[in-house]
Amino acid sequence: MSGNSGSNQMWGGRFAGGPSAIMREINASIPFDKALWRQDIAASKAHVGMLGAQGIVSAEDAALIADGLDKVAAEYEANGVPENWDLEDIHMTTESRLAELIGPAAGRLHTARSRNDQVATDFRLWVRDAMDQAELGLKQLQLALVGRAGEHADSIMPGFTHLQTAQPVTLGHHLMAYYEMIGRDRSRFADARVRMNRSPLGAAALAGTGFPIDRFRTAEALGFDGPTDNSLDSVSDRDFALDYLMAAAQCSLHLSRLAEEFIIWASQPFGFVTLPDSLSTGSSIMPQKKNPDAAELVRGHSGRIVGCLTALMITMKGLPLAYSKDMQDDKPPVFEAASLLALSIAAMTGMVAEAKFRTDRMRAAAELGYATATDLADWLVRQANIPFREAHHITGSAVKLAESRGVALDQLSIEDLKAIDTRIDDRVYAALSVEASVAARCSHGGTAPNEVRKRVAEARVALGLEDQA
Numbered sequence: 279m280s281g282n283s284g285s286n287q288m289w290g291g292r293f294a295g296g297p298s299a300i301m302r303e304i305n306a307s308i309p310f311d312k313a314l315w316r317q318d319i320a321a322s323k324a325h326v327g328m329l330g331a332q333g334i335v336s337a338e339d340a341a342l343i344a345d346g347l348d349k350v351a352a353e354y355e356a357n358g359v360p361e362n363w364d365l366e367d368i369h370m371t372t373e374s375r376l377a378e379l380i381g382p383a384a385g386r387l388h389t390a391r392s393r394n395d396q397v398a399t400d401f402r403l404w405v406r407d408a409m410d411q412a413e414l415g416l417k418q419l420q421l422a423l424v425g426r427a428g429e430h431a432d433s434i435m436p437g438f439t440h441l442q443t444a445q446p447v448t449l450g451h452h453l454m455a456y457y458e459m460i461g462r463d464r465s466r467f468a469d470a471r472v473r474m475n476r477s478p479l480g481a482a483a484l485a486g487t488g489f490p491i492d493r494f495r496t497a498e499a500l501g502f503d504g505p506t507d508n509s510l511d512s513v514s515d516r517d518f519a520l521d522y523l524m525a526a527a528q529c530s531l532h533l534s535r536l537a538e539e540f541i542i543w544a545s546q547p548f549g550f551v552t553l554p555d556s557l558s559t560g561s562s563i564m565p566q567k568k569n570p571d572a573a574e575l576v577r578g579h580s581g582r583i584v585g586c587l588t589a590l591m592i593t594m595k596g597l598p599l600a601y602s603k604d605m606q607d608d609k610p611p612v613f614e615a616a617s618l619l620a621l622s623i624a625a626m627t628g629m630v631a632e633a634k635f636r637t638d639r640m641r642a643a644a645e646l647g648y649a650t651a652t653d654l655a656d657w658l659v660r661q662a663n664i665p666f667r668e669a670h671h672i673t674g675s676a677v678k679l680a681e682s683r684g685v686a687l688d689q690l691s692i693e694d695l696k697a698i699d700t701r702i703d704d705r706v707y708a709a710l711s712v713e714a715s716v717a718a719r720c721s722h723g724g725t726a727p728n729e730v731r732k733r734v735a736e737a738r739v740a741l742g743l744e745d746q747a
Contacts, residue, residue, distance in 0.1 A: 307367045307606050312359035313613055314368050317403035319351045321396065321479060322372070324499035326387055328492050334390060339383045346380040347372075368400075369393050390491050392483035394513040394601045399479040401609065403500065405522050408616045409471045412526065415623040416464045417741065420457050422630040424737045427453040431730040434712050435550065435640035436649055441542075445652055446644045446712040449635060451725040454733050459532045466525035474518030477502035481512035484600035514600040516590065519612050523587040526619045527580075533622045534580035537573035540629055544570050549639045554632035557625060572625045579618040586611035641712065645686050648677050650715045654687060657709040662701040672699045686710075 323344055330340025350372055365371045370393075377384035430449035437447035477497035480487065486509040493505035506512040543550035557572035589611045593604055651673050658669035675698045680687050688710035695702040708714055720726040723733070738744045 302363055305366060305603075306363040307609070308359070308361050308363060308365065308371055310610050310613060311368045311397075312361065312371070313609075314397075314400040314404055315354050315359050315372065316351070317400040317407075318368050318372055318396070319347050319354075320403065321399045321496075321500060322387060323347050324496045325391055325479060327499065328495045329386070329389055331495065332490055332492055334489050334491070335386045339386050342380050342383050343376070343387050346376045346384065349379055350375050367393070367397075369396050390482065390487045390489035391479065392481075392513075394483050395478050395481040395509075398481070398513050398515070399477060399500070401516075401612075402474060402478065402518055405518055405612065406471060406474065406501075408612070409467045409522060409525075412529070412616075412619060412623070413464050413467045413471075415620060415627070416460050416467075416529070419623055419627040419630065420460050420464075420737070421741055421743075422627050423453050423457045423460070424734055424741065424743075426630055426633075426635075427451075427457065427730065428734045428738075430635065430637065431734065432727045433635065433637040433640065434644050434716060435637075436644040437725070443643070443646070443649050445719075446649045446715045447719075447725040448716055448727060448730055449637065449640060450727070450730040450734065453630070454730060454737070456532070456536050457737055459535075460529075463525065463529040463532060466528060467522075470518070470521035470525055474521060475501075475503045476506045477504070478506050478512035478515070480505060481509035484510055484513055510600045514597070514605075516594055516605065516608050519608055520587070520590060520594070522612060523583075523590060523615055526615045527584045527587045530580035530583040530619060530622060533626050534577045536626055536630075537570075537576040540573045540633065541570045541577070544568075544573075548643070550636050550643070552634040552636065553629065556632070557629050573629060576622045576625050579622050583615045583618055586615040644712045648680065648687055650687055650710050650712060651677050653709045653715045653718065654706065656718075657706050658699075658701070661705060662699075664701065675699075 326335070326340050326343045326347075329335045330337050335343075353375070359368065359371065362371060362374075365374050373384060373387060376387065427450040430453070431451075433449040434446050435449050435452065436443040437445050437452070477493065477500055479496045479500070480491050480493035497503070497505045506515075540551060540553065542548055544553050553568065553570055553573070555568075558568050558570060590608060593607055597604060654676060655666065655669040655673040658664045658672060659666050662669075664672070676687060676690065676695060679694060679698065680690055683690075688707055692702070692704055692706075695706065709718070716725050716727065718726070720729055723729065735744075
């Protein structure tokens with residue numbers, strides 16, 4: 279009796295059947311890999327089409343199997359994928375249902391393939407789709423950024439370093455910085471897609487197969503650029519998943535930074551932006567509150583996405599060739615990251631597109647922070663031929679005086695400025711307004727409104743909104 283009690287305590291009440299019940303539960307991946315059903319059907323149809331063309335199975339059986347797979351797909355579409363843990367995964371679930379529909383011919387589908395190359399193929403197809411969806415979503419975010427940047431090419435705001443007012447910039451310039459960041463994210467997904475677009479189907483368990491298969495045919499049918507070139511690598515490689523997660527993680531960091539900007543800007547001390555009601559919530563106790571919850575969740579999701587990348591990297595780091603059961607855990611972090619990334623992209627696209635920018639508050643803040651101090655130093659260099667380090671010191675004295683009087687630099691009298699340095703004259707005032715400051719930053723990529731408009735025009739062409747002149 280004590281022995282039975284000890285056994286039950288060891289396995290726990292949930293696993294009354296002992297080790298076999300644990301093995302059934304830990305081994306089953308159908309709860310999450312059922313997400314691959316479309317890819318599994320597509321790869322199976324490509325495989326059986328090749329088997330028929332090569333004469334490995336009869337044309338009649340190939341047609342029967344293909345028709346049966348279409349019926350299974352229709353059932354999944356209508357009712358979802360059933361979860362029978364005894365069948366372990368989506369591959370066995372589909373093959374079992376196929377056998378129920380068409381009989382023994384279903385057994386010929388698995389000729390010249392293994393679950394190892396089957397899952398590697400299905401997962402690649404799924405990740406490829408996820409890359410395409412991310413790229414499409416990011417393009418929409420870029421369109422929103424470019425649209426708002428064009429509206430605000432002249433809208434002045436403080437530019438920050440260390441979150442301290444540095445120099446005036448335009449809101450359009452600020453938004454276009456994120457356009458550039460998101461462009462790099464799109465390029466990372468595009469690069470990863472090119473690198474992963476080779477088909478592992480036909481690598482079988484790890485060594486290839488003795489059947490006269492045509493791997494180039496199945497690769498073409500599934501939209502791959504060709505087959506992979508080493509069967510061992512084919513079934514053990516998850517670089518494509520890691521590449522996706524690395525691109526997703528980097529992208530999530532950019533989205534988090536943009537979200538943080540909106541969170542700060544929406545706070546009452548800043549008051550730079552009013553967030554859309556559709557992406558904000560109220561407080562359960564404080565009726566005046568409008569919380570930037572969507573932006574905060576985007577910021578939080580970035581940590582989870584980076585965690586997904588870390589999880590898969592640690593899973594893969596010590597695995598010998600070829601396939602190990604650890605690799606069953608490759609899909610949950612990718613599925614989770616893809617879902618979180620899609621939500622984050624959509625949230626930030628909506629926020630950029632629908633936010634109401636308080637440009638009056640932005641301009642006032644730019645004037646308050648002595649943001650044109652650098653312009654005074656530059657004027658001293660250009661007009662008075664003063665070395666920059668000396669000009670920097672003179673400007674610091676002017677800022678100190680203005681600060682002591684609670685006024686902006688351009689509100690100091692010429693007598694005040696001459697008392698600091700006699701080489702200053704009335705022409706300096708043309709350089710001290712925030713409008714003059716941003717207009718002067720006309721170097722390529724600078725914040726001058728004309729430069730911002732150039733970058734916006736170039737971006738519109740790149741995004742397909744206008745034809746190249």
